[in-house]
Amino acid sequence: xxxxxxxxxxxxxxxxxxxxxxxxxxxxxxxxxxxxxxxxxxxxxxxxxxxxxxxxxxxxxxxx
Numbered sequence: 001x002x003x004x005x006x007x008x009x010x011x012x013x014x015x016x017x018x019x020x021x022x023x024x025x026x027x028x029x030x031x032x033x034x035x036x037x038x039x040x041x042x043x044x045x046x047x048x049x050x051x052x053x054x055x056x057x058x059x060x061x062x063x064x
Contacts, residue, residue, distance in 0.1 A: 011049060014043040
C-alpha cells in the first residue's frame with residue numbers, strides 16, 4: 001500500500017464489511033494502537049498495511 005493510497009479506502013472498506021469503522025475511528029482518536037491493530041486483523045487487513053497505519057498513528061503524535 002502506498003502512502004498516497006493510505007487515505008483509507010482499502011482499510012475502511014474492509015472495516016465497513018465487518019461493521020467496525022466507528023470502533024476503528026474511536027481507537028484512532030484514543031491513540032489505542034492495540035485496539036486499532038486488533039480491528040484491522042479482524043477485518044483481514046494485510047500485515048504491511050497494518051504496519052503503515054500503526055506507523056502513521058505513532059507519527060501523528062496527537063495531531064489528528
